[in-house]
Amino acid sequence: xxxxxxxxxxxxxxASLLVADPLRADEAKFVELTVYPANAALNHADDxxxxxxxxxxxxxxxxxxxxxxxWQLDTxxxxxxxxxxxxxxxxxxxxxxxxxxxxxxxxxxxxxxxVETTNPVSYRHDVIPVLxxxxxxxxxxxxxxxxxxxxxxxxxxxDPKADYDRLTRELSTRRxxxxxxxxxxxxxxxxxxxxHTGGKLFDHDTVYYGKLRSxxxxxxxxxxxxxxxxxxxxxxxPRIVLEGTGTTQQFVAIANYSDGSTRDVTNLAVFSxxxxxxxxxxxxxxxxSGARGEAFVMARFDTHTVGSQVIVLPDGLDYQAPETxxxxxxxxxxxxxxxxLRILPSETCSDAEFxxxxxxxxxxxxxxxxxxxxxxxxxxxxxxxxxxxxLVARDEFSEIWALKLAELLMVRSEVNxxxxxxxxxxxxxxxxxxxxGVPLDxxxxxxxxxxxSTFDTPQTNFYQIEPDTNKISENVAQSFLGIRMQCAxxxxxxxxRWTMDDYYxxxxxxxxxxxxxGSDYREWMIYNRxxxxxxxxxxxxxxxxxxxxxxxxxxxxRDRREIMAEWVTSEENPWFAPNIANRVWAHFMxxxxxxxxxxxxxSNPASNPALLASLGDHLIDYRYDxxxxxxxxxxxxxxxxxxxxxxxxETDLRNFAHAVPRRLPAETLLDCVCQVTxxxxxxxxxxxxxxxxxxxxxxxxxxxxTTFGRAKRESVCACEVQTDxxxxxxxxxxxxxxxxxxxxxxxxxxxxxxxGSTVDEVLDAIYLRCxxxxxxxxxxxQIAQIVGDTQKPKxxxxxxxWAVLNSxxxxxxx
Numbered sequence: 001x002x003x004x005x006x007x008x009x010x011x012x013x014x015a016s017l018l019v020a021d022p023l024r025a026d027e028a029k030f031v032e033l034t035v036y037p038a039n040a041a042l043n044h045a046d047d048x049x050x051x052x053x054x055x056x057x058x059x060x061x062x063x064x065x066x067x068x069x070x071w072q073l074d075t076x077x078x079x080x081x082x083x084x085x086x087x088x089x090x091x092x093x094x095x096x097x098x099x100x101x102x103x104x105x106x107x108x109x110x111x112x113x114x115v116e117t118t119n120p121v122s123y124r125h126d127v128i129p130v131l132x133x134x135x136x137x138x139x140x141x142x143x144x145x146x147x148x149x150x151x152x153x154x155x156x157x158x159d160p161k162a163d164y165d166r167l168t169r170e171l172s173t174r175r176x177x178x179x180x181x182x183x184x185x186x187x188x189x190x191x192x193x194x195x196h197t198g199g200k201l202f203d204h205d206t207v208y209y210g211k212l213r214s215x216x217x218x219x220x221x222x223x224x225x226x227x228x229x230x231x232x233x234x235x236x237x238p239r240i241v242l243e244g245t246g247t248t249q250q251f252v253a254i255a256n257y258s259d260g261s262t263r264d265v266t267n268l269a270v271f272s273x274x275x276x277x278x279x280x281x282x283x284x285x286x287x288x289s290g291a292r293g294e295a296f297v298m299a300r301f302d303t304h305t306v307g308s309q310v311i312v313l314p315d316g317l318d319y320q321a322p323e324t325x326x327x328x329x330x331x332x333x334x335x336x337x338x339x340x341l342r343i344l345p346s347e348t349c350s351d352a353e354f355x356x357x358x359x360x361x362x363x364x365x366x367x368x369x370x371x372x373x374x375x376x377x378x379x380x381x382x383x384x385x386x387x388x389x390x391l392v393a394r395d396e397f398s399e400i401w402a403l404k405l406a407e408l409l410m411v412r413s414e415v416n417x418x419x420x421x422x423x424x425x426x427x428x429x430x431x432x433x434x435x436x437g438v439p440l441d442x443x444x445x446x447x448x449x450x451x452x453s454t455f456d457t458p459q460t461n462f463y464q465i466e467p468d469t470n471k472i473s474e475n476v477a478q479s480f481l482g483i484r485m486q487c488a489x490x491x492x493x494x495x496x497r498w499t500m501d502d503y504y505x506x507x508x509x510x511x512x513x514x515x516x517x518g519s520d521y522r523e524w525m526i527y528n529r530x531x532x533x534x535x536x537x538x539x540x541x542x543x544x545x546x547x548x549x550x551x552x553x554x555x556x557x558r559d560r561r562e563i564m565a566e567w568v569t570s571e572e573n574p575w576f577a578p579n580i581a582n583r584v585w586a587h588f589m590x591x592x593x594x595x596x597x598x599x600x601x602x603s604n605p606a607s608n609p610a611l612l613a614s615l616g617d618h619l620i621d622y623r624y625d626x627x628x629x630x631x632x633x634x635x636x637x638x639x640x641x642x643x644x645x646x647x648x649x650e651t652d653l654r655n656f657a658h659a660v661p662r663r664l665p666a667e668t669l670l671d672c673v674c675q676v677t678x679x680x681x682x683x684x685x686x687x688x689x690x691x692x693x694x695x696x697x698x699x700x701x702x703x704x705x706t707t708f709g710r711a712k713r714e715s716v717c718a719c720e721v722q723t724d725x726x727x728x729x730x731x732x733x734x735x736x737x738x739x740x741x742x743x744x745x746x747x748x749x750x751x752x753x754x755x756g757s758t759v760d761e762v763l764d765a766i767y768l769r770c771x772x773x774x775x776x777x778x779x780x781x782q783i784a785q786i787v788g789d790t791q792k793p794k795x796x797x798x799x800x801x802w803a804v805l806n807s808x809x810x811x812x813x814x
Contacts, residue, residue, distance in 0.1 A: 032056040033069070033104035036236035037254055040097070042080065042089040042112045043261040044119045049087045050264055051108055052250050053099045054237050060340065061313070062240035064249045069099040079112045085250075089115045121215040123164060124227045128157045129268040129301065130208045134190065134201040137163070139494075141198050149197055151175075158492040158500060159538050160224055168220050181216040207267055228259040230302040233269075238308050241340065242279070242289040244315035251285040251308065253299040269299040274603065279310040294341065294654075296605045303492050303499050305602040317342055329618070330636040333611040334656050343649045346658035349642040351376045353814065354384060356772035357659070358634060360813045361588050362388075363396035364668040364693050366675055369768035388634045392627045395435070396691075401626065402431035403667065403693045404587065407721060408479050409447075410465050410713040412698030418464050419522035420685075420697065422454040427696035429458040439624035440580055441569040444480055448565035451527045453518055460526040463513055469534070473507035475716045480568055482579035482600035483548065490537075496601040497549070500538065505546030508534040509564040528559040549574075571620055575600060578616035581629060582606075583718075585615060588633050590660035591653065598718045607654040643814045661814040663723045666708035667692035673739060673805060676769040679746035704738050725811075733806050740802060749797045759787055762797050770804045 033055050040049040055065045066085050073082050075095025081088045082097060089112045097108040121127070137143035137153035146152065151170075153163050167186065168176050177184045185194075191209065192200030202208045215221070234254045242249060253269040256262055271281040275295035279287045287297050289312040298307040319342040326332045338345055349357070355375045359367045367375070375387065391397060405411075406427055413423045433443045450459040466472055470489060477483040487493045488503035514529035533542045545560050546552040547567050555563055568576055579600060586592035593612040594600055606612040615629070622628040633639055638656045649657035664672060670692045674680050680689045684700040692705060698713025708729055709722025733739055743749075752762050763783060767775045775783070783800055787793040804810055 029058050030055045030063075030102060030104060031058045033065070033099060033101050033106040034237070035097070035099050035106040035108045036252060037108065037234065039109045040087055040111070041262045042087060042110070042115075043263070044114045044117045045089060046118055047089055048264060049254075049262075050250075050252050050266055051082075051085055051087060051097065052236065052252055053101070053106065054240065054249070055101055055104065060241050061243045062237070062249070063247075065101055066250060069101045072098045072100070073110070074098055075110065080110055091115055120221065121211055121218060122223050122227060123215065123221060124160060124223055125230075125263075126211045127215050128160055128163070129265070130211050131163075132157055132300075133268055133270055134208060135198070136201075155491040156494050162538075164222050164224070176216055176220060178216060178219060181213050184212075184216055186216075187212055228257040228261065230255050230304060231258050232256045233265070233299065233301050233304040233306045235299045235306040235308055239310075240287075240308070241311045241313065242287075243313050243317075245289055245291075247289040247312075249287045249310075251281070251287060251297065251299070253285065253301060253306075255301055255304075265301045266299075269301040271297070271299055272603075273297045273310075274605075278312050294607075296603075298603055300495070304497055305495055307602055307605060309605070311340060313342055324637065327635055327637050328632055329614055330611065330632060330638055333608060333614055334636075334638045337608045337611070337655055338649075338657055341652075341655060343652055343655060343657045344646055345637070346641045346644055346646060346649060348637065348640050349659065351384075352772045353642070354640055355387065357813055358387060358391060360664065360668060360672075362391040362400070362630070362634070363394050364400045364671055364691070365396060366672050366769065367772055369765060372768050372772045384640070385635055388631055392630055396693075397627075398431055398434040399691065399693045401434045402427065404583075405430045405434075406696070406698070407711045407713060408583075408716060409462060410475075410698065410716060411461075411696065412465065412713045414465060417467070417524075418454070418461060421522055422458070422461055422464070422524070424685075424696045425455060425458040426461040434626070437625065437627070440619075440626055441576070441624040444576075445565045445569045448476065448480075448568060449559065449562040451559070452525065454524045454526065455518070455520070455522075457526075460524075463526050464515065464524050467515065469510050469513070470507055472510045472513075473503070476510075476564075476568070477506065477548065478598050479716045480579065481548070481573075481575040482582065482594065482598050483575060484599055484601070485548075493601075495603040500536065501543070502546070502548055504534050504536050504543040505552065506548050506564075508543050508545040509560045512560055528561065577619045577624075578612050580624075581615035581619045582612060584626065584629055585633060588630070588639055589656060590662040595654070596718055598716070608656075659814065661808075661812045663725060663812050665721060665723060666705045666710040667695070669708055669811065670702075670704055670738075672810075673742060676805070677742040677746035677801075678748055679742040704732065704736070707732050733811075739805050743798050743801050743805070749801060750794050753792055753794055753797075759784075759793065759797065763800070766797075766801050766804055770810045771807075 033053065036052050036054065040051065042049060051066070052064065053066045053069045055063050057063070071082060073080060073095065075093060077091060077093055079089070079091045079093035079095055081090055087097065087110060092112050092115050094111045097110050099106045131137050131153065135141055137155060137157055139155060142148045142151050142153040143155040152166060157163060171185065175185045181187070187209065188194050189196040190201045191204055234256065236252045237249070240249050252264065253266045254262055255265045266285045271283060271285055273279055273281045273295050275293060277291050278293040279289055279295035279297055281287045281297040285299070287310055292312055292314050295310045296307050297310055298305055321339045322344060326335055335345070352372060355367050355372060359365055375383065380386070411423060411427050411430070412418070413420045447459045447462055450457055450462065452460055454461050454464055463472065466475060474485050477485045485498060485503055485506070488498040488500055492499045511534045512528050512530060512532040514527055516525050517523070518525050535541065536543050544552045545555050545564070553563050567573060582592045582594050583597050586595070586597045593606045593608055593615070594604065618632065619629050641659045643659045643661050645658050652658070653660065670681060681692065681702070682688050683690055683692060683695055683702065685697065686694055695701065698711065701710050711720035713720065748765070749762055752765060760780070763780065764774050767773055786800065787796045790796060
């Protein structure tokens, strides 16, 4: 964290580039050629399919060579025409479209069918996509809650039946003029023929105008009943690495329908990028590179959103990958991504930094001066691994994770609903699960399927803290799957796959929960009443329980929650294990592979998908043993890196090239202040000497904990825990009673001076306690000027103690 260390690290990184034998861009050669899509199916006379060719150099750079390759359509007859990188059908049959670039070859399988058929314009598959593409039914336009200028559509077309009625029944002969299609207000406004709040959307000669006009001309047919549905959307290329600014790459979106047909929807999909400064995706699906970095470009069509990774590197960048050996699978995957990005990782942190970081992360405490001295002087090569084993076995480890679970599960008392006793038993149940090493999947399964007394079966309080059925469904999805379903309650999710059908199908698992008072007025009984359904707010029909993204199981004769709990924790569930692993990773690394940790969606991709998948797979292999995953993370080079950055990684915050300084959580910070001053805090509901992490009730706390962002546990959102520094926190540390009073009342300085300790010995004790290091010579000289010739500088050294506790080095885990 020192300036000299930063300069030294940069010089070392620069020196390594000088002595290395780097791969230069002008020496790179093409080593791979790929054609997308690999299979092109033309299903009717008007069908078409765009094709792109991507070449990869031996340095990993991707180049769009669609207009550079030699194309040859190899078929038994003239089944298709290929012009301007697009296939058009001519006759039924099959063949191959071959691409040649130097010595490299690639091909696309071409199949043509139903060439004698011309598909009519579809309301479901043509009109609605045009309205979505043009932005007509977006939240800023007619898709808003009250519509716009007297015309309302469902947001992103989630209610196509109602939209059809509004389009064809309202303002009859004006909005839709079947006799004179070109006079339809729907078209006239879209092309700017009359004033339109949304402005001009497209021209007369576009496919969008043509589709809408043809639909009107054909009598506005409604094909909602019986029309095939979109099963999935493919987006090509799946991953590219661009070099320099202004480089382009064409993307292609293809929809797969339930009847087996496919369709090029590149001109109907809505494109976006999560980082326009790195790669911007225009309406034609062309990505243009910008600044160095990483972006995720996306295509949304129907209810499906898909994406591709785009990495942008500077033109002609010289890079030599470091030769450090990975400690485990984590480093293999992290280092592989850093190599893709041409980022050099930071050096390994010092022993003292590692011990302090590990102690805070695993047990929420600082190492004692004796532990620091012993660890730093230990020359055993595996001392770090041994220290990890020692700390994860301590009781404080369970307290830290019981706290994190309590935050996730909103453990708190509620007037007339959750008594303090029930809440406390619930909190103790969580800690016992960690203490006993209960597998995380078993713990979650017991929690979600629990029935009985809130006293005798404390985990039933999960359903008592939040009694609303919709909220229970949302909380389960967000807590255990990392999926935020809230949007889909009122409309289809605009940036993910979830629809209202998904929302209410999942909610139906919780519709038969019932509650009644127990023999003790503070006790509640949670049980399955065997009846109760969920109705879809649009159709009004009952919705059967259905797994997210999966099937509707047979729930007859069983508690629906048991079936849901089995699915949530099953190995086949693609979200549970990665979500849990990601939360554990974020605790130790300061940022999740998916961030925020409870927002898994296509438009918020993992920074390292392979790492996320591997963490989840290993958690399953470990039978959901929390401690084993913690061992893997803490033993990795990625965790043990320094916070000192180099020129290549100083702006990186998502790829774990260096450690991220993290402000101590509120409870840990208070515990550490009490620990180093030897002056415990009297905490609500706990005996003197207890730690803040042991506070069971989310509604309890102190002014200090509230100021420093302790979670109120009113929602399952990970954002409830606030660790961003604020002015109030700084003022409380500087002027509040907590720090100053504890320094004086603990009287560490006075006791040491009374026992004959020298000024240097007192300084060593303060620094070792707080920072896990001794003061530097520069710091000693500055303090010597403060102390002066005072024989017993108690006040002066207490000021030093106070200053150290207010330093960023103390307040942050680094």
